[in-house]
Amino acid sequence: MSEKEEMGLERLYRLVASRQGADPGSSYTASLYARGAAKIAQKVGEEAVELAIAAALEDRDDIISESADLLYHLAVLWADAGIDPTEIYAKLAQREGQSGLAEKAARKSGEEER
Numbered sequence: 001m002s003e004k005e006e007m008g009l010e011r012l013y014r015l016v017a018s019r020q021g022a023d024p025g026s027s028y029t030a031s032l033y034a035r036g037a038a039k040i041a042q043k044v045g046e047e048a049v050e051l052a053i054a055a056a057l058e059d060r061d062d063i064i065s066e067s068a069d070l071l072y073h074l075a076v077l078w079a080d081a082g083i084d085p086t087e088i089y090a091k092l093a094q095r096e097g098q099s100g101l102a103e104k105a106a107r108k109s110g111e112e113e114r
């Protein structure tokens with residue numbers, strides 16, 4: 001891939017999904033699938049915490065690096081769970097136009113009614 005080409009989330013997802021069934025000895029991604037859903041979930045949690053620490057420390061380079069790690073492991077988690085990114089995009093599109101504050105207020109009033 002040339003430096004000018006983009007490595008977007010969609011492309012990353014296709015790449016990691018293509019590693020399903022690959023040899024765990026020759027692909028780190030395949031080794032994650034082989035270790036199972038709980039291990040993949042653990043990695044996502046670890047990377048999220050590392051990103052949160054980088055953000056709290058306001059370390060710009062680390063924020064970028066940890067974000068890349070998190071997106072990679074998130075893409076692996078989606079592929080392992082049989083979820084296509086278009087399903088996430090559909091969820092985001094569904095939420096488009098609704099303010100987060102309005103959604104929170106609707107959720108809270110629903111909780112109070114229960």
Ligand SMILES: N=c1c2ncn([C@@H]3O[C@H](COP(=O)(O)OP(=O)(O)OP(=O)(O)O)[C@@H](O)[C@H]3O)c2ncn1[C@@H]1O[C@H](COP(=O)(O)O)[C@@H](O)[C@H]1O
Pocket residue numbers: 015016019026027028029030043068069072
């Ligand atoms: N984007 C990534 C990517 N980001 C991070 N990593 C790996 O994720 C691992 C995370 O680091 P850690 O220190 O947490 O890993 P670790 O110490 O080995 O810990 P454990 O896995 O044992 O828990 C490192 O080994 C990184 O190399 C990635 N591995 C692969 N990719 C992409 O996936 C593609 C396919 O990779 P392979 O499956 O290895 O061919 C690559 O070409 C990349 O585009």
